[in-house]
Amino acid sequence: MKRGQIQMTETIAVLFIFFILIFFGLIFYYKYVDSSIKANQDQNLEKRAIDTTTRVIFLPEIQCGGGSGGTNVYCIDLLKMEAFQKVLPDAIDDYYFNLFSFAKITVQEVYPDSSKLWVVYDKPKKDFTSKKVTYFSAALQDTSIIAGSPVTSFGYVTVEVYS
Amino acid sequence: MISSDVKKGQMEMVGLVVIVLLVTIAFLFLAQFALNDRSDTHFFARKQLATSTLSGILQTTVKGCQPDESQLLTVSMLLQDCAVNRGGNFGYVCGGKYSCDFLNKDLLPTFLEGSLDVFKQHYELKAVLVQDPEQPLVLMTSNGGCKRQKNVDTSGDFPLSSGAGLVNTVLLICD
Numbered sequence: 001m002k003r004g005q006i007q008m009t010e011t012i013a014v015l016f017i018f019f020i021l022i023f024f025g026l027i028f029y030y031k032y033v034d035s036s037i038k039a040n041q042d043q044n045l046e047k048r049a050i051d052t053t054t055r056v057i058f059l060p061e062i063q064c065g066g067g068s069g070g071t072n073v074y075c076i077d078l079l080k081m082e083a084f085q086k087v088l089p090d091a092i093d094d095y096y097f098n099l100f101s102f103a104k105i106t107v108q109e110v111y112p113d114s115s116k117l118w119v120v121y122d123k124p125k126k127d128f129t130s131k132k133v134t135y136f137s138a139a140l141q142d143t144s145i146i147a148g149s150p151v152t153s154f155g156y157v158t159v160e161v162y163s
Numbered sequence: 164m165i166s167s168d169v170k171k172g173q174m175e176m177v178g179l180v181v182i183v184l185l186v187t188i189a190f191l192f193l194a195q196f197a198l199n200d201r202s203d204t205h206f207f208a209r210k211q212l213a214t215s216t217l218s219g220i221l222q223t224t225v226k227g228c229q230p231d232e233s234q235l236l237t238v239s240m241l242l243q244d245c246a247v248n249r250g251g252n253f254g255y256v257c258g259g260k261y262s263c264d265f266l267n268k269d270l271l272p273t274f275l276e277g278s279l280d281v282f283k284q285h286y287e288l289k290a291v292l293v294q295d296p297e298q299p300l301v302l303m304t305s306n307g308g309c310k311r312q313k314n315v316d317t318s319g320d321f322p323l324s325s326g327a328g329l330v331n332t333v334l335l336i337c338d
Contacts, residue, residue, distance in 0.1 A: 014178070021185060028192070050207050057211070074215040075222065110277035111223060111270075134208050135282050136215040139222035149235055154223040156216075156278045 041130070041163070049132040049161045052100055056159055057136060062120065064141050075139040076107060076157070081118060088121065097123060102162040109140055109155040116155075128162035135159070206316055209336045212284065213318035217334040220274050221321060228257035241266055242332065243325035245300050246292055263300060271303050279336070285309060290332040293322075300330065312337035 001009075056062075057073060061084045064075035088096060102125035109116035140153040221242075224235040236255060245263040248254035257265040271288065279286050287308035290301035309315045318334040 025189065028189075032192075053208075053211070057215075074218045111273055114277055135278075136211055137219040137278050138215060139219040141222075149224070151226070151235060152222050152224045152237070154219050154274050154278075156219075156281075 045130055045132045045161065045163045048101070048163070049134045049159065052103055052105075052161050053134045053136060053159045055099055056105055056120075056157060064139070064143075072139075072141075074136065075141055075152075076155075078140055078142045079144055081107065081120065085118065085120065092121075092123065096121060102128070104158075104160040106158045107138070107140070107155055108158065109153050111154040113153070116153075120157075125162040131160055131162050133158060133160050205314070205338065209284075209314070209316040209338070212279075212282070213286075213316055213334045213336040216274075216278060216336075217288075217318040217321055217332060220271070221323075221332070223274070225257060225270065228255045230255075238266070238270065239323055241270070242290055242300065242330055243323055245290075246325040246327040246330045249300060249327075266301055267303070271301060275303055275305070280305065285312060285337045287335040287337075288332075289335075290330055292325075292327060293329040293331055295328075301332070309335040309337035314338045 062076050062081045064072040064077045064080075100121055100123065102123055103121060104119070104124060105121040107118040107120055108114075135156050135158055137154070137156045140155045142151045142153070221237065221239045223238050225238065225241065226232070226235055228234070228236050228241075236257075241255060241257070241262045244254040245261075245266055248261065249263055252261070255262050255265075258269055260269065275286065275288065285305050285308070286303070287305075287310075288301060288303040289299050291299045315335055315337040318336075321332040323330045323332070
């Protein structure tokens with residue numbers, strides 16, 4: 001082999017390695033951008049889950065009254081909630097969809113009767129790509145007892161949001 | 164001939180430097196990706212879950228405790244009774260147990276197994292008399308509690324006054 005040919009082969013080999021490095025770099029960059037986009041989407045969904053949960057916690061339609069016109073956080077008035085369930089279907093598209101968007105909100109009693117479950121809001125998204133579930137516990141106050149203090153059960157609220 | 168060899172050597176050195184630079188840049192990029200700030204994004208969920216769970220538990224009422232079975236007692240009242248009668252021979256009797264036993268063995272496990280265990284959360288619930296923190300009135304943990312966990316959030320203090328002194332209750336939730 002002549003010297004020129006050797007140098008040509010060497011140059012081609014160097015270029016080949018160089019392009020392989022560039023190729024791996026591009027693949028790595030693509031994976032990085034892809035995972036960043038997914039992380040961003042997850043973060044947005046998580047933010048929406050937090051927003052929705054906060055709205056449920058402070059929803060006056062179901063929140064217990066705390067006396068003197070105040071409210072009791074992390075407490076759900078069962079009477080108010082049952083009334084809310086009745087009026088919700090008429091206002092779901094006009095008002096509550098703007099508050100909760102595509103989500104499902106359920107209240108599960110734990111003590112004393114763990115078989116009690118209420119679906120407060122249910123607007124599923126048909127072909128959702130991801131779902132985020134958050135929970136918070138709550139006292140479930142039954143104010144229907146007229147004489148004496150209200151019976152308070154323990155339960156939790158599940159907030160599922162879809163994207 | 165010597166000058167041509169020197170030139171070739173210089174060229175190779177430049178090539179080597181370029182490769183080292185490329186590799187360094189690649190490693191820096193990799194390090195940035197690997198050490199990317201994966202800050203804890205679940206702190207809000209844990210914090211509000213801890214606060215809501217303890218707040219909910221303390222407000223819950225229990226019926227059927229002696230001496231007056233028709234009386235509704237809140238968990239807070241049972242805790243206060245437990246602090247006053249921790250010896251266990253006086254005070255409310257629920258389900259055949261004095262308040263401390265009833266809280267530790269029946270009531271609180273029911274609450275926590277039905278909620279935090281369902282959400283697969285590690286937790287540590289502790290109620291202590293402030294002047295005697297070494298002997299807790301209530302201590303409930305899941306899988307060793309939160310001592311060795313990195314992401315821990317607290318419900319904050321829920322103080323209750325009792326005849327025996329101040330009772331402080333805290334719920335820790337961790338991942």
